[in-house]
Amino acid sequence: MAIESPRYKVIRENNRFEIREYEDYIVxxxxxxxxxxxxxxxxxxxxxxxxxxxxTTKSHIAMTAPVTEQSVTSEKIEMTAPVVSSPIExxxxxxxxxxxxxxxxxxxxxxxxxKTISFRKIGKHKVAALNFSGNLNSKLAIRKxxxxxxxxxxxxxxxxxxxxxAQYNPPWIPGVFRKNEVLAELAN
Numbered sequence: 001m002a003i004e005s006p007r008y009k010v011i012r013e014n015n016r017f018e019i020r021e022y023e024d025y026i027v028x029x030x031x032x033x034x035x036x037x038x039x040x041x042x043x044x045x046x047x048x049x050x051x052x053x054x055x056t057t058k059s060h061i062a063m064t065a066p067v068t069e070q071s072v073t074s075e076k077i078e079m080t081a082p083v084v085s086s087p088i089e090x091x092x093x094x095x096x097x098x099x100x101x102x103x104x105x106x107x108x109x110x111x112x113x114x115k116t117i118s119f120r121k122i123g124k125h126k127v128a129a130l131n132f133s134g135n136l137n138s139k140l141a142i143r144k145x146x147x148x149x150x151x152x153x154x155x156x157x158x159x160x161x162x163x164x165x166a167q168y169n170p171p172w173i174p175g176v177f178r179k180n181e182v183l184a185e186l187a188n
Contacts, residue, residue, distance in 0.1 A: 003065045005168075006099050011126070017151050018129045019186070022122070026104060029097035030116050031072055036094070036138040040069050043096025050117055051098065055110035061101065066166035066181070068097040073162060126186040128157055135175040141165055144182045152184060159184040 012019035030046045032039040044067060051061040072093040100109060106121055130148040134140050145163050152159060168179040 003063060004099075004101050005065050006122075007102075008127075014151075014155070016131055017148070018131075019157075020127045020129055022125055022127060024121065024123055025102065026100040026106060026109070026119055026121050027068070027097040028100055028109075028112070028117055028119055029095050030114075030118070031093055031095050033093050035092075036069070036141060039092075039094035040067070040096060043069070043094065046114055046117065047096060047098045050112045050114060054113050056113065057110040059110045061104075061110070064099045064101060065168045066099075068095075068099075068164050068166050068183075070095045070097075070164045071162050128152055128159075128184045128186055130182050132180050132182075133176055133178050134180065135178065136165060136167055136180050141182070144180075148182045148184060156188075157184075158187040160187040161185055 006022055006025040008020040008022040010018050011021050028047055028050060030043050032043045032046075034042060047067075051063060053060055055061075072095050100119070106119060109119060128148065128151070130144055130151070132140075132144050148163065149159075164183040164185075166181040166183055168181075169177070
């Protein structure tokens with residue numbers, strides 16, 4: 001059985017990097033305080049409960065991929081020069097997300113019982129992506145984030161917001177076989 005993911009087309013490839021153009025899709029997301037690993041675990045649990053019937057209609061919603069994690073910053077500061085910075089900090093807030101199956105729109109999604117879950121329609125946008133394998137932890141995330149940010153600067157791309165980490169496999173899949181990505185929504 002195939003697992004649905006947001007649809008995109010690759011518009012540029014450069015070794016392990018891609019520039020993609022995504023179509024519209026909807027995400028269910030929750031903001032969780034904690035470190036990189038615990039926020040993902042807690043957020044995944046909240047969202048999994050929703051798709052497995054934790055909603056007002058007790059509907060089961062098909063699992064999609066990837067599960068995404070993005071640090072949430074409370075203050076936007078204009079960038080004055082290219083900076084490669086760590087998106088991972090202990091004790092931060094993270095936004096954990098599941099894309100919703102394409103058969104749903106904002107009006108047809110069942111209302112979550114857990115009121116910390118929100119929905120957001122993501123419009124058409126361009127993303128830089130770096131694919132990698134391994135068990136995604138904060139150390140690997142920092143390394144891959146720096147790799148993507150260095151590539152963005154070298155190729156004259158600017159990111160629009162914080163990086164997004166995407167995981168496509170269940171936790172029991174060995175690291176060498178896991179598909180992960182770090183994504184940067186592009187400003188240009």
